[in-house]
Amino acid sequence: MFRSFALALVSASTVAIGSAGAVDPFDAVVPQAAKTSACFAAHYDHRHLAAHPGQHTTAMRLSLLRDHDGEPDFTMRLAMERRERKQPFHVVGYCSHAVEDPLSPPLTAEARRKRETRLICMARGGLGGSAEEGGEFELEIAADRGSMMLRADDGLSGWNGWDQSGPSDFVELGDEDRVFRLKPVDRAACAELEAKISVE
Numbered sequence: 001m002f003r004s005f006a007l008a009l010v011s012a013s014t015v016a017i018g019s020a021g022a023v024d025p026f027d028a029v030v031p032q033a034a035k036t037s038a039c040f041a042a043h044y045d046h047r048h049l050a051a052h053p054g055q056h057t058t059a060m061r062l063s064l065l066r067d068h069d070g071e072p073d074f075t076m077r078l079a080m081e082r083r084e085r086k087q088p089f090h091v092v093g094y095c096s097h098a099v100e101d102p103l104s105p106p107l108t109a110e111a112r113r114k115r116e117t118r119l120i121c122m123a124r125g126g127l128g129g130s131a132e133e134g135g136e137f138e139l140e141i142a143a144d145r146g147s148m149m150l151r152a153d154d155g156l157s158g159w160n161g162w163d164q165s166g167p168s169d170f171v172e173l174g175d176e177d178r179v180f181r182l183k184p185v186d187r188a189a190c191a192e193l194e195a196k197i198s199v200e
Contacts, residue, residue, distance in 0.1 A: 024097075025117045028145050029184060030064050030074065037065040039190035040148055040182035049083075054176030056083045062139075062150070062182055063190040064095065073097075076121050077190070077197050078158075082171070087161035089171055092199045095121035095139060117141045125157040125168050127198060134158065134168060150180045162196050 030038040040062040049055060059081040064074045078091040097119060119139040125132030134157025140149045157168045 025141055026066075026074075026119070029141060029148070030066050032066060035065075037063050037187055037190065037194060039063055039185050039187040041185045041189055042180050042182045052176045054174045056174070056177055057081065057180070058083060060150075060180055060182060061190055061193055062148075063187075063194050065194075067094075074119065075199050077193050077199065078123075078156075079193050079197075080158075080171070085160055089158050089160055089169075090162070090164070090193070090197050091123045091134070091156050091158035092127075092197060093121055093123040093134065094199075095119040123156050123158065124199070127164060127200060132157075134170075146183065148182045148184075150182055152178045152180075154178070159197075164198055 041060065043059045044052075044055070044057070049058060057080050061079045063077040065076075067073050067075060073094050073096040076091075076093050076095050079088040080091065081088050117140055120136060121139060122136050123134035124130070125134035135153045135155050137150055137152040137156070140151070142148065152173050155170055155172045157170050159166075160169055
C-alpha cells in the first residue's frame with residue numbers, strides 16, 4: 001500500500017523519464033536478477049570526524065533491491081551508525097528515478113543525463129498499511145560508477161536497533177550530516193540488514 005502511495009505522490013503531476021528501451025544507468029550498479037541486491041557502504045575514521053564535529057553519522061550501509069513488478073523503483077534499506085546511538089538507526093522505503101514536470105520547459109541533453117543518474121528515495125514513517133512519510137534523500141551515481149552520493153533532507157524517520165515493532169523515531173541531520181559518498185561493497189555486508197529489517 002505504501003509503495004503505491006509513494007509512487008502516486010511522485011507521478012501524480014509528472015511523467016517518467018527516458019523512453020522505451022533506454023539504458024538505465026543503475027543497471028551498472030544494481031543487479032537486475034530477481035531477489036538480488038546491491039550493497040554500498042561508507043565509514044569515517046576518527047580524523048575525519050574530528051575535522052567535522054557536526055557529523056554524527058560514523059558509518060553507513062545501503063541495500064538496494066530492484067523491484068520486478070513493472071515499476072522503475074527499488075526497495076531501500078539504510079543502516080546509519082550514529083555517535084549518540086548504541087545501535088544502528090534503520091531507515092526503509094522505496095527509491096524511484098527522478099521525474100520531469102511536463103509543464104516545465106524541456107530539459108537539455110546534459111540535464112536529462114544527470115537526472116537519469118539519480119534516484120529519489122522516500123523513507124517510511126511506519127510499517128504495515130501506514131502511508132506516513134519519513135523524509136527523503138537523493139542517490140546519484142558518480143560518472144565512473146565507482147561511488148554513489150547520498151544527499152539527505154534535514155531528517156529521516158527510522159528505527160533504533162533491530163526491533164521495528166514500535167513506532168518509528170526521527171533523526172535530525174545537521175549541515176555536516178547530509179551528504180555522503182558510498183562505495184560498492186560485497187553484498188554480504190548487507191546480509192544482516194536485509195534479513196532482519198522489514199520494508200513492509
